[in-house]
Amino acid sequence: MKLEKTGGILIVRLDGELDHHYATKIREAVDGAVMVGDVRKIIFDFTGVGFMDSSGIGTLMGRYKLMQTLGGSVGVFGISPRLDKLLSMSGIKKIISIYNSEKEAVGGVS
């Protein structure tokens, strides 16, 4: 996992397998970075995620709630068809933005 902050945007580059074990670490790292301040938008880069279960949905939902409190938003890009299927099941696609590329995500087209 790599975190990059530019302006008010926090890009979180995930890698490996997004299960409950990894979700706990993502939560800590991301919320820590957000608490330091000045984050208006969290963008998750899923390009390197080879596996995800419903823990990933919970993680996105949790960050959405956090950013809602702070008046910000959450977006994702690099979603494979399989991850898209998982996200679709939960209805989370209605509240966070799915982008086709990093450029689009950072540009803020939503």
Added chain:
Amino acid sequence: MKLEKTGGILIVRLDGELDHHYATKIREAVDGAVMVGDVRKIIFDFTGVGFMDSSGIGTLMGRYKLMQTLGGSVGVFGISPRLDKLLSMSGIKKIISIYNSEKEAVGGVS
């Protein structure tokens, strides 16, 4: 596993993990091809072998004995440092030829 016969040379291209399970299949396939006749030399291509245990030593030893009966020989190429370590342990390198390349093996430099 792929078997190619050119002239009196049988090239056996191995792949995957050379354990006891796979060794049984190699034995059947190679001995079958040798029994059809006219094989003076068996060359094993180890390039695609990612794992080997002592079953591989037994397989080479068995083919060496077979070819000795028939007045032929056995050679190998594509041996990784790890496989080389395993072969060295058993003394089998004294009776079968280890080549640096397919060309060398087929050319018969021993």
Added chain:
Amino acid sequence: MQYSNEMKIIFPNKSSNEGFARVAVAAFAAQLDLTVEEMSDIKTAVSEAVTNAIVHGYENLKGYITVECKILDNTIEITVNDSGHGIADVEKARQPLYTSRPELERSGMGFTVMETFMDEVSVTSALGVGTTVTMKKRISPKE
């Protein structure tokens, strides 16, 4: 004659074992001729059931989780068992988006994911005794 094989794995309720359980089941399932999609379905379903055993079954207790796999011809049956708290109302628990642990950021989608990716999912549970989830998937024959 039917081809059959089976295995069982047992491990303590550490979240670092979620990955181990997935890979072990995948390595065993690989003897079936699976598509990438079918393999992912199985790994995801196992991950959900094992995570539930860790997060809900044992919560702050210590205990062991058992995963059994059986292959009979082209069907794989996977059973995940814990000897933890158990589930009071299984029907309610299986509803999409229902979770008893929102504060742990569970999404309530675990059972729904298992049902989506496997052909059959059955749950037996008793309070104070534990929970057993049995899942079956028929693998489509490849030519």
Added chain:
Amino acid sequence: MQYSNEMKIIFPNKSSNEGFARVAVAAFAAQLDLTVEEMSDIKTAVSEAVTNAIVHGYENLKGYITVECKILDNTIEITVNDSGHGIADVEKARQPLYTSRPELERSGMGFTVMETFMDEVSVTSALGVGTTVTMKKRISPKE
């Protein structure tokens, strides 16, 4: 405080399970910070012990093999057990190039390979009861 974890796998004596056993142990061992070389050492040693249980332990019998792994800090201990024929003379069996089954193209190098790749190998066996091989490897700390 020491880090510890453990797991156990149980499977029938089919040669197709040799690969499963290797991958399961490797997936579990991966929580240690292993070099490629150390990982190969462990996989090879497990393969030897499990193959012995299948080929020699049970021969034409049917039975189950148990593989247990324990991690304590930076040491991994692997135990492979069968309830098969047992070994009459363990000392003789451990000698390089000794095999009771040359017709099956066993090389007699199994125990030697285990001893080469692991730090400690102990064998307990009783005729008609079975064989247990316990292997330990200390993983060198990486910076």
